[in-house]
Amino acid sequence: xxxxxxxxxDGATNYNxxxxxxxxxxxxxxxxxxxxxxxxxxxxxxxxxxxxKTAGMLVKxxxxxxxxxxxxLFHTSVSRTNASWPTWPGASGFTGxxxxxxxQRFPTxxxxxxxxxxxxxxxxxxxxxxxxxxxxxxxxxxxxxxxxYKPDLAxxxxxxxxxxxxxxxxxxxxxxxxxxxxxxxxxVQVNRTPDGRVAQRTAFIxxxxxxxxxxxxxxxxxxxxxxxxxxxxxxGFAPQFLAIDASKVLVDLGLLxxxxxxxxxxxxxxxxxxxxxxxxxxxxxIYLNLAGRDPAGGGFQQVAxxxxxxxxxxxxxxxxxxxxxxxWTGDSQPEGWKMIDRAFTKAEARYIPNGxxxxxxxxxxxxxxxxxxxxxxxxxxxxxxPGTLVARSAFFGQHGYVPDVQNLSASVNMRAxxxxxxxxxxxxxxxxxxxxxxxxxxxxxxxxxxxxxSQGRVLLSIIKGSNSVKPLTIIGLNDFHGQLDPTSLxxxxxxxxxxxxxxxxxxxxxxxxxxxxxxxxxxxxDNVGASPANSGLLEDRPAIDxxxxxxxxxxxxxxxxxxxxxxxxxxxxARANFPFLGVNIIETATGQAPSWxxxxxxxxxxxxxxxxxxxxxxxxxxxxxxxxxxxLTFLDEATAIKAESERLRRQGVxxxxxxxxxxxxxxxxxxx
Numbered sequence: 176x177x178x179x180x181x182x183x184x185d186g187a188t189n190y191n192x193x194x195x196x197x198x199x200x201x202x203x204x205x206x207x208x209x210x211x212x213x214x215x216x217x218x219x220x221x222x223x224x225x226x227x228k229t230a231g232m233l234v235k236x237x238x239x240x241x242x243x244x245x246x247x248l249f250h251t252s253v254s255r256t257n258a259s260w261p262t263w264p265g266a267s268g269f270t271g272x273x274x275x276x277x278x279q280r281f282p283t284x285x286x287x288x289x290x291x292x293x294x295x296x297x298x299x300x301x302x303x304x305x306x307x308x309x310x311x312x313x314x315x316x317x318x319x320x321x322x323x324y325k326p327d328l329a330x331x332x333x334x335x336x337x338x339x340x341x342x343x344x345x346x347x348x349x350x351x352x353x354x355x356x357x358x359x360x361x362x363v364q365v366n367r368t369p370d371g372r373v374a375q376r377t378a379f380i381x382x383x384x385x386x387x388x389x390x391x392x393x394x395x396x397x398x399x400x401x402x403x404x405x406x407x408x409x410x411g412f413a414p415q416f417l418a419i420d421a422s423k424v425l426v427d428l429g430l431l432x433x434x435x436x437x438x439x440x441x442x443x444x445x446x447x448x449x450x451x452x453x454x455x456x457x458x459x460x461i462y463l464n465l466a467g468r469d470p471a472g473g474g475f476q477q478v479a480x481x482x483x484x485x486x487x488x489x490x491x492x493x494x495x496x497x498x499x500x501x502x503w504t505g506d507s508q509p510e511g512w513k514m515i516d517r518a519f520t521k522a523e524a525r526y527i528p529n530g531x532x533x534x535x536x537x538x539x540x541x542x543x544x545x546x547x548x549x550x551x552x553x554x555x556x557x558x559x560x561p562g563t564l565v566a567r568s569a570f571f572g573q574h575g576y577v578p579d580v581q582n583l584s585a586s587v588n589m590r591a592x593x594x595x596x597x598x599x600x601x602x603x604x605x606x607x608x609x610x611x612x613x614x615x616x617x618x619x620x621x622x623x624x625x626x627x628x629s630q631g632r633v634l635l636s637i638i639k640g641s642n643s644v645k646p647l648t649i650i651g652l653n654d655f656h657g658q659l660d661p662t663s664l665x666x667x668x669x670x671x672x673x674x675x676x677x678x679x680x681x682x683x684x685x686x687x688x689x690x691x692x693x694x695x696x697x698x699x700x701d702n703v704g705a706s707p708a709n710s711g712l713l714e715d716r717p718a719i720d721x722x723x724x725x726x727x728x729x730x731x732x733x734x735x736x737x738x739x740x741x742x743x744x745x746x747x748x749a750r751a752n753f754p755f756l757g758v759n760i761i762e763t764a765t766g767q768a769p770s771w772x773x774x775x776x777x778x779x780x781x782x783x784x785x786x787x788x789x790x791x792x793x794x795x796x797x798x799x800x801x802x803x804x805x806x807l808t809f810l811d812e813a814t815a816i817k818a819e820s821e822r823l824r825r826q827g828v829x830x831x832x833x834x835x836x837x838x839x840x841x842x843x844x845x846x847x
Contacts, residue, residue, distance in 0.1 A: 177248060179239070189241045193248065195234055210239040213304065215283050215311075218253060228275060230255040231283030233308060237301055249297055251305060256284040256312070281319075282312040287338040293558075293569040299372070302342065303379050306335050310386055314393060321397035328621065331394045335383040343376040344586060345414035345553065345571030352413075352552050352582040353512060358503040359416035359553070365567055367505055403597030403620060407613055410574040411589040413457070413552040417499070418559040418568035419514065421452040421459040421548070424493050426562075430478075430486075434561040441475070442561075448475025450490070453544065454556035456575025460544025461490055468670045487546050491518045494548045499565045514565075516551040516577055523547075528579040530590065533607060535578055536630075541667040549577045552587055601639050608634060632690055645781045646691035650683055653699035653836065656735065657706030657718035676721040683725055692781045696726055700733025700791070700836030703747060714743065716750060723752045729776055731789030731834035732757045734798040741807075745771055756789020756834060759815035763808045774819050777828055786828040788819050790835040812837070 178194040178201070195206040195214055206214025214234045220226060230253045238247035256277040263273035271279070278284075287306025291297050321329060349360045361369045395404060422435035430450040433442045439453040453460045463469075463486060466477040478486050497514045504510065519527065524547045526534040537543060550556060555573040560566035580589045593608045599620060611631035618625045619633040635641040661675035687694040702722060703715035710717045722730075732755055736744055748755050748771060758774035761767060768774065775788040792798070793809045812835060820831055 179243065179246065181241075190239065190243050191241065193236050193239065206234060208234070208236045210236050212236060213308070216250075217279075217283070220253075220255070225255070228255065229278040231278070231285075233283060233285060233305060235301060235304070237298065249301060251285055251288060254283060254285050256281070256316075277316055281316050282308070284312045285309065286334060287342075289338070289342060289570060292342060299342075299375070299379070303339065303382075306338050307382070307386065309335060310390070314390065317390075317393065318397060321394070325399070328617070329394055329398060331390060333387040333390045336380075336387050339380050339383040340412045340572040341570050343379055343571060344412060345416045346370075347373050347377045347380070348414040348586045350585050351512070352585045352587050354585075355510075355512070356504065357414065357416075357553070359414070359571055363571075365416060365503060401598050403599050404595065405613055405617065406592065406594040407610060408592040409610060410591055411578075411587075412572050412574055413576060413580070413587040413589065414571060414585070415457075415553040415555050415573045416568055416571050417503075417554045417565055419459075419497070419550060419554055419556050419565055420559040420561055420563055421454055421461075421494075421556050423562060423564050424490070424497070425450050425452060425461070428489060428493055430490070436561050446474065448473065449478050450486075452556075454559075456557060456573045457550045457552070457555045457577075458575040459548045459550075459556045461487075461546040461548065463487070463545045465545075470668060483545070487520055490546050491520070491548075494518055494546075497564070499554075501565055512553075513551045514554045516549045516580065518546060518548045521545050521547070528577055529609070530579050533609075535609070540671045540673065541669045549575075551580070552576065552585075595637050599639055601637055601641075605634070605637050635691070645783050647780055647783065647785065647830070648687060648690040648692055648694035649832065650686050650694050650696045651699065651834075652679070652697075653733070654701045655679075655698065655703075655718065655722070656701055657703055657710030657715050659707065659709055659717055659721060662707075676725075680721075680725050695728050695778060695780060695785070695787070695832075697728055697787065697832070697834055698722070698730035699834045700731045701735045702730055702733070704733075704735025704738040714739075715747065719747050719750045723750075727751075727753045728778065729754050729756055729787050729789070729834070731755070731836055732760070732791040732795075733836035734792055734795045737795060737799045737803045740803045740805075756787065757791045758788055758819045759790050759793065759810040759812050761808050761810060763806055769807070774815075775823060777823070777826075783830055784828050786820075786823040786831040788816055788823070788831060788833050790816055790833065790837075792836055 176196050176199065178196070179190050180192050180194065181189050182192050183189045191209060193208045194201055194204050195208070195216065196204045205216045208214055212235070215231060216234055217229060217231045220228045220230050232251050232253045234248065234250045237249050238245045256274060258274045258277050260273040266276055269276055285305060285308055287302055292299065292302040317331065345357065345359045346361060346363060349357055351357050358365050361371065361373045363370055391406065395402060420434055422431060425431040426434055430447060431441065432445055432447040435452060436442045439451060441448050441451055448464055450461055450463050453462065463478045463483065464475055465480060465483055467480045469477065471477060494515050495518055499510050499512060499514055501510065502508055521538065521543050524543050525536045525538040527537055529535040537547070552573070554565070555568065555575065557573070558568045558570065574589065576589050578589050580587060591610060609631055611629065612634050613631070615625045615629050615631045616634045620638065635644055635646065658674050659676045661672045661678060663670050664673045665671070683696055703718045706715055706718060730753060736747070736755070754773050754776050756775060757772050760769065760772045762769055775786055778785045778787065790812045791809055793812055795809050796804045816833060823831055
């Protein structure tokens with residue numbers, strides 16, 4: 176309930192306050208607001224899985240004239256802190272989980288709501304104030320967490336710079352990247368009627384960056400002394416004001432029967448469905464509905480596998496040929512601006528230009544489109560008007576363009592920010608930093624294991640004293656099983672091509688080239704056995720030949736190496752240019768290692784002696800046919816490994832690696 180009243184008691188009509196209450200009792204007011212003021216209102220959720228949980232909303236008096244000729248109240252959506260800590264130890268006097276504690280004890284967690292601003296429901300000032308209220312909730316939460324639990328690592332973010340740049344950047348930049356005047360400069364309707372709000376909108380963005388600085392400063396104060404700080408953004412920004420309906424291109428090519436009305440989903444009533452568009456910012460990915468790869472059905476047609484390449488080429492040509500038919504500058508002529516920057520096939524998406532001598536890998540077996548298309552500012556793909564090739568986007572900043580796009584005079588910079596400081600950080604500029612390098616570098620400096628799915632490298636050049644560090648790159652594989660050609664695996668519901676000797680060889684070479692120092696390529700067994708016919712029928716000689724071609728440095732035994740007995744295994748070892756290692760294999764009769772078994776081998780890599788120990792499963796006789804391991808005993812792995820490790824250490828080999836064909840559930844991650 177909202178009750179409007181006059182506090183002046185001067186005999187004149189002068190309504191100036193709004194009382195908010197869940198009842199008709201003013202004593203239960205949750206806010207008494209003047210024009211422009213906000214109230215944080217806590218509520219209880221009714222129904223659903225969050226029944227009885229705490230949430231909140233903000234209420235603002237946007238307009239209130241003394242005579243009530245204008246009254247405008249605004250409330251945000253009901254929102255709730257999204258936090259998870261299953262082992263949270265709790266707080267004194269509180270019953271509930273960590274999420275509920277934050278929801279009850281701290282201001283409501285909210286962000287800037289772009290939809291209501293773009294729809295004209297609220298003023299720009301209200302949008303900005305709602306966005307900045309993030310600080311009112313998250314900074315106290317940050318303070319509580321860091322003072323109470325004293326973490327060794329704090330991952331602190333700040334969303335407002337992104338939000339305000341999306342809404343205002345293109346309204347304060349006078350020129351486009353091509354040098355032409357920006358029709359959206361100080362003109363939110365793009366109707367050649369200036370708004371007179373460049374100063375205000377510039378101030379909004381500057382305030383967001385001051386907020387980011389303040390958040391960083393608070394986190395640094397709350398951490399312990401001698402803290403190392405990394406500052407990074409996940410992308411850059413560019414001004415824009417135009418939205419491309421990517422699905423219209425597919426309609427015009429006959430791959431869809433009607434424009435999509437939502438991202439990644441065919442429209443209701445779609446009758447062709449041979450392709451779909453999935454967009455994010457300056458990027459759209461086109462996915463074919465490909466026979467043999469994608470599930471058939473849904474009333475959709477599929478592109479024949481034989482037509483895949485030609486269909487992708489057709490779509491690529493259509494995007495690159497796009498031309499804007501609109502007149503945005505008022506000269507009665509279509510603009511002729513570049514709409515599409517570049518387009519890449521799925522294979523080419525492994526090498527997206529990322530600046531001088533650098534590329535970014537955005538390829539994924541299922542989630543990367545068959546074609547990846549990048550627009551060029553002031554065009555992008557979000558908030559398009561279905562069926563209209565180009566229309567106003569109703570917001571004015573975007574990212575998702577090719578990472579090497581830069582035009583600083585037009586405020587276009589897709590390169591992300593990276594700063595590092597602290598006692599352990601060297602002075603000076605650094606180049607070639609990628610976002611994926613940050614996590615491994617932090618882990619290295621903390622002395623903890625690098626995240627399991629990390630793809631980056633440790634930035635040794637930014638770390639003091641790193642000149643004494645000698646990197647050792649290890650590339651590993653197991654269970655090759657003579658898979659000379661790619662096979663298929665169902666991922667994300669799609670029949671996906673994986674593996675194959677040539678693909679693996681290329682990946683090994685690329686990994687070795689991207690990581691520091693010389694690399695060792697090592698295998699952990701089952702190189703052969705249970706192989707496809709093109710290797711298995713030839714007694715897996717092709718599998719060994721492929722591994723020779725890769726330059727495999729060493730392998731341990733797996734159980735399948737013994738599938739056809741020792742005689743076949745000796746043929747493989749004679750053919751191989753690399754040693755087979757098995758520290759725990761002995762002859763039953765003598766108790767000694769057979770002459771054909773090496774327990775370990777030593778490499779010199781980057782001036783460092785590296786010992787590689789191999790071990791076989793002690794259960795191997797139970798896993799292969801009877802007689803295949805006759806005369807051999809497989810000892811306990813740990814005991815044999817320890818003895819060999821100590822022997823190598825006495826020889827001065829202090830860096831040691833273990834190859835063993837043994838699985839583990841510890842640290843297992845789902846495919847992602």
